[in-house]
Amino acid sequence: MVLRTLHLASLSNLFPKKLVAMENGSWKISKWIVAGGSIKEGRWIVYDKTGIESSVTDEEDVANLLDTVKVVGLNGVEIPISDLWKDRKAVIAFARHFGCVFCRKRADYLASKKEVLDASGVALVLIGPGSVDQAKTFYEQTKFKGEVYADPSHSSYEAFRFVSGFTKTFTPKAGLKIIQLYMEGYRQDWKLSFEKDTVTRGGWQQGGIIVAGPGKTNISYIHKDKEAGDDPDIEEILKACCS
Template sequence: MDQNQFQAALATFPSSRGKTLDKLSEERPVLVVFLRHGGCPFCRQVLDQLHALSEQIEQRNLQLAIVHMMDNEQADQLLSRYDLQNVQHFSDPERKLYELFQVKRGNLSETIGPAIWWSGFKTTILSGYLPGIPGKDIQQLGAAVILDQSRVIASHFSQNSADLPDWDELLACEIPHDQ
């Protein structure tokens, strides 16, 4: 897919507020976070981290957008729990944005296998991010990308369900839009 096709595809997915990622990224760069499913404790941890990083995200002149597989009402409830109710979010139960950005689905060992157990224990028991009801696709992995002028300029694609972005590294990327 070439850049024009990618941009055209971005224009077909409106957020809960009617904005598309191509339009958002024309205004200013966008940190687009792809969640796994709504019941995922690692996703709840990511949402909490995003709330804690909101000032840093704003200082970098980034907008935050969240892609999820929930309906908008469920997402509104979950996002408000982490004081992210004003964030642009995209309901994608068919996983079309996930596929467009090539966010992979994990196999069982990458989503619930033994390598995930220790991280899961730390996240749920020690940190208190309790799981909710499993969502639409428990094998979908997460990602975070910075989109500027409909181009991905930085990214983190999770290799397993516990693989979260290094936010400092991702947010430190050079953003051409700034220049």
């Protein structure tokens, strides 16, 4: 069987649970189930419920799946997350939550290179789990130079399989970073941190950074935070987006 090649091996971290069904002699993804997918030598492989390799999707299938993940802009309009990069290249940061002190540092750290991004035609976007009101407060407080979106359902975090958990949040390294950030003048917004949209998830969510586009399935860089405050080297991001 000839396997179609997708753009990027990094897509192996997207949408691990899918059902494939035979339609007109070819396999198509139809809905979520306990099955799996992975990349083998740049090819997107899907598995049936028994774990047997069945076929591969094409780029249209992956694009359709990305369209099911929605984020909400500060204007209250919901869009598929892939709209953020389908017609442009973008650096997209995923915050732990909108009150997080680490995320305020991440916003500044990326915004410090806004002129470089602009010169390369690269958009800067930050997504946070929570409500649009929380996103608006974050935007007003930080004066972030890029675009801000809320993910009330956390679906983008689940799609990219960003880690979550108490032990991923309170680590010795993260504790030292908090002290450093407070010495630099950064502060946690405890009011935002204890709002329902954050508390219901425990505030243990970690984020990451991707570089994507143009093209819905064109994801050229993925960094997943291993713990709170796990920012990659800025030059690594610039190399991925602007070289």
